[in-house]
Amino acid sequence: MADRFHVNGYIIDALNEVRRRVSKDLAPQARLNLKRHRHLLNKRNDSLTDAQQVQLETLLSYSEDLNAVYELKELLINWYDCSPNHQAAQAGFQRWLGIGRSYDIPEIDKALKTFVNWRNEITNYHFCRFTNGIVEGRNGKIKSLQRRRFFVQNRTLPTKFLIRDHGYLMLHMYLARILLPR
Numbered sequence: 001m002a003d004r005f006h007v008n009g010y011i012i013d014a015l016n017e018v019r020r021r022v023s024k025d026l027a028p029q030a031r032l033n034l035k036r037h038r039h040l041l042n043k044r045n046d047s048l049t050d051a052q053q054v055q056l057e058t059l060l061s062y063s064e065d066l067n068a069v070y071e072l073k074e075l076l077i078n079w080y081d082c083s084p085n086h087q088a089a090q091a092g093f094q095r096w097l098g099i100g101r102s103y104d105i106p107e108i109d110k111a112l113k114t115f116v117n118w119r120n121e122i123t124n125y126h127f128c129r130f131t132n133g134i135v136e137g138r139n140g141k142i143k144s145l146q147r148r149r150f151f152v153q154n155r156t157l158p159t160k161f162l163i164r165d166h167g168y169l170m171l172h173m174y175l176a177r178i179l180l181p182r
Contacts, residue, residue, distance in 0.1 A: 002121040003131050004080050011076055012042055014111040015069045021107070022063040034059055041066075045074050068103045075099065080125070089126035093119065
């Protein structure tokens, strides 16, 4: 099963590649505006404020390709959220792939190759809607604390942060990483 956030990362990468390509042909002010507000392209449309929505519409008006890739990203998110079961998910995923192919944008075509190769793993998400985002977030915090630990004189300090912020489980995971041989 492929995690939905990793899968979504491929379409966001394609979106950013299109943004970079489009920005080369824009006027300097438009290029600056697109660069300053690029984070709006990565956010879900339903989580934007009204002001951000207006700004996003301005960004998407710069290029049909940019608008198409953003629309495809939103369709993928809706597919993940709205597919009730695995069979419906497979049919919806095939429709989504067809829409992506119809755009004939090189960055999308490159990303769609990955989606086609991992089709079964991507659609298997709908058997059990499980994501490992929480575990990855905690592992990221542990790795961050490990990196910072090397620059601290009192090496018990990161352990105190772990106990305070995340409780016993995080302390156990942290100590296991440090004490167990690799």
